[in-house]
Amino acid sequence: MYNINGESNMVNYPNGRKSSWAHGTASAGGRGMALEKDINVTNGSYLSDDTAVIHKKPTPVTIVKVDYPNRAAAKITEAYFKIPSTTDYNGIYKGRYIDFEAKECASRTSFPLKSIHLHQIKHLDAVVRHGGIAFVIVRFVEYGENWFVKAESMIDFYTHAERRSIPYEWFRTNGYLIPENYIRPVDYLKIVDRLYFSKGGTTSDGV
Amino acid sequence: MYNINGESNMVNYPNGRKSSWAHGTASAGGRGMALEKDINVTNGSYLSDDTAVIHKKPTPVTIVKVDYPNRAAAKITEAYFKIPSTTDYNGIYKGRYIDFEAKECASRTSFPLKSIHLHQIKHLDAVVRHGGIAFVIVRFVEYGENWFVKAESMIDFYTHAERRSIPYEWFRTNGYLIPENYIRPVDYLKIVDRLYFSKGGTTSDGV
Numbered sequence: 001m002y003n004i005n006g007e008s009n010m011v012n013y014p015n016g017r018k019s020s021w022a023h024g025t026a027s028a029g030g031r032g033m034a035l036e037k038d039i040n041v042t043n044g045s046y047l048s049d050d051t052a053v054i055h056k057k058p059t060p061v062t063i064v065k066v067d068y069p070n071r072a073a074a075k076i077t078e079a080y081f082k083i084p085s086t087t088d089y090n091g092i093y094k095g096r097y098i099d100f101e102a103k104e105c106a107s108r109t110s111f112p113l114k115s116i117h118l119h120q121i122k123h124l125d126a127v128v129r130h131g132g133i134a135f136v137i138v139r140f141v142e143y144g145e146n147w148f149v150k151a152e153s154m155i156d157f158y159t160h161a162e163r164r165s166i167p168y169e170w171f172r173t174n175g176y177l178i179p180e181n182y183i184r185p186v187d188y189l190k191i192v193d194r195l196y197f198s199k200g201g202t203t204s205d206g207v
Numbered sequence: 208m209y210n211i212n213g214e215s216n217m218v219n220y221p222n223g224r225k226s227s228w229a230h231g232t233a234s235a236g237g238r239g240m241a242l243e244k245d246i247n248v249t250n251g252s253y254l255s256d257d258t259a260v261i262h263k264k265p266t267p268v269t270i271v272k273v274d275y276p277n278r279a280a281a282k283i284t285e286a287y288f289k290i291p292s293t294t295d296y297n298g299i300y301k302g303r304y305i306d307f308e309a310k311e312c313a314s315r316t317s318f319p320l321k322s323i324h325l326h327q328i329k330h331l332d333a334v335v336r337h338g339g340i341a342f343v344i345v346r347f348v349e350y351g352e353n354w355f356v357k358a359e360s361m362i363d364f365y366t367h368a369e370r371r372s373i374p375y376e377w378f379r380t381n382g383y384l385i386p387e388n389y390i391r392p393v394d395y396l397k398i399v400d401r402l403y404f405s406k407g408g409t410t411s412d413g414v
């Protein structure tokens with residue numbers, strides 16, 4: 001029932017960014033790495049002071065061939081990126097299951113829906129139905145802004161929109177600007193606190 | 208405070224099992240693949256009838272080199288297995304965060320502690336402290352038995368034991384035999400129900 005037509009089963013890496021990472025250390029196709037790094041730093045801070053236990057999942061790859069140059073180390077010599085079947089991040093915070101996807105957006109005007117795979121949307125929907133806290137973090141690179149969008153809002157747009165992208169203004173109306181600081185560059189649990197744990201309750205889902 | 212001494216930082220793949228998977232499709236070092244497959248089937252069943260949303264995390268690899276034989280596909284030509292920083296499986300069930308590790312045991316008499324990395328034990332401990340449901344599934348291959356062990360019990364053994372392995376008898380006393388059926392070969396949520404959701408409560412942690 002999602003208005004996402006024509007989603008390809010191919011993983012379209014490197015998606016026009018070949019030169020920047022073709023021969024270096026690669027991660028998730030090299031897209032959105034600055035945001036990923038900032039979230040990893042933030043999660044590391046949450047972990048180290050025992051605020052939350054939230055990790056990025058490894059990049060899914062299909063391993064085809066493994067060689068053994070010596071007894072100590074196995075070397076993977078042929079593997080391919082897979083489309084993720086879930087989101088990139090999950091964990092636990094104040095007893096609640098946390099699950100989210102994070103994407104950078106190069107455009108100043110809109111966020112392309114194809115940035116998020118249909119099965120990721122379905123996954124976020126399932127998480128919400130099972131009582132978890134699910135959301136998407138979108139960085140508008142040009143503005144240096146990180147937006148927190150509840151999965152419910154994102155799914156609603158997917159389900160009803162005629163457009164293939166979400167206008168920037170929609171984020172200003174439906175999203176929450178995530179505060180940043182040096183220790184926690186994307187301090188998204190501040191928004192989670194406000195939306196899900198305000199008024200001392202731990203079961204409120206209200207905004 | 209864990210009595211795990213001498214844990215190596217090396218990933219000791221293939222750990223003497225080279226011939227069985229050296230040139231086939233590899234996964235997590237090829238160890239425990241039958242159990243992994245059975246749990247994946249079980250999780251698939253939980254997912255398809257909307258019982259729970261629990262997935263195996265991808266095998267963590269460090270990607271060093273990526274080539275582009277054509278525009279459509281990126282080919283990873285050099286990568287290495289990483290030690291997992293967390294457990295293999297997590298997700299959500301009845302609003303609760305679920306987190307577990309699964310290991311096969313070839314011995315008839317005991318389960319070697321080195322099968323589980325120290326940081327995985329620390330991770331399970333953190334999950335419990337934050338209100339999640341954490342456990343370990345151990346398959347004694349020779350007996351065809353899958354044992355559910357609460358993380359708390361496993362951590363307690365790690366912390367206090369002088370031994371480097373857990374005797375099989377310990378599992379019979381401290382573990383719970385996981386029921387199996389064709390649809391769900393490792394139906395571990397049956398044990399979760401019994402331990403965490405009995406008497407209609409959803410917040411009981413009691414056994």
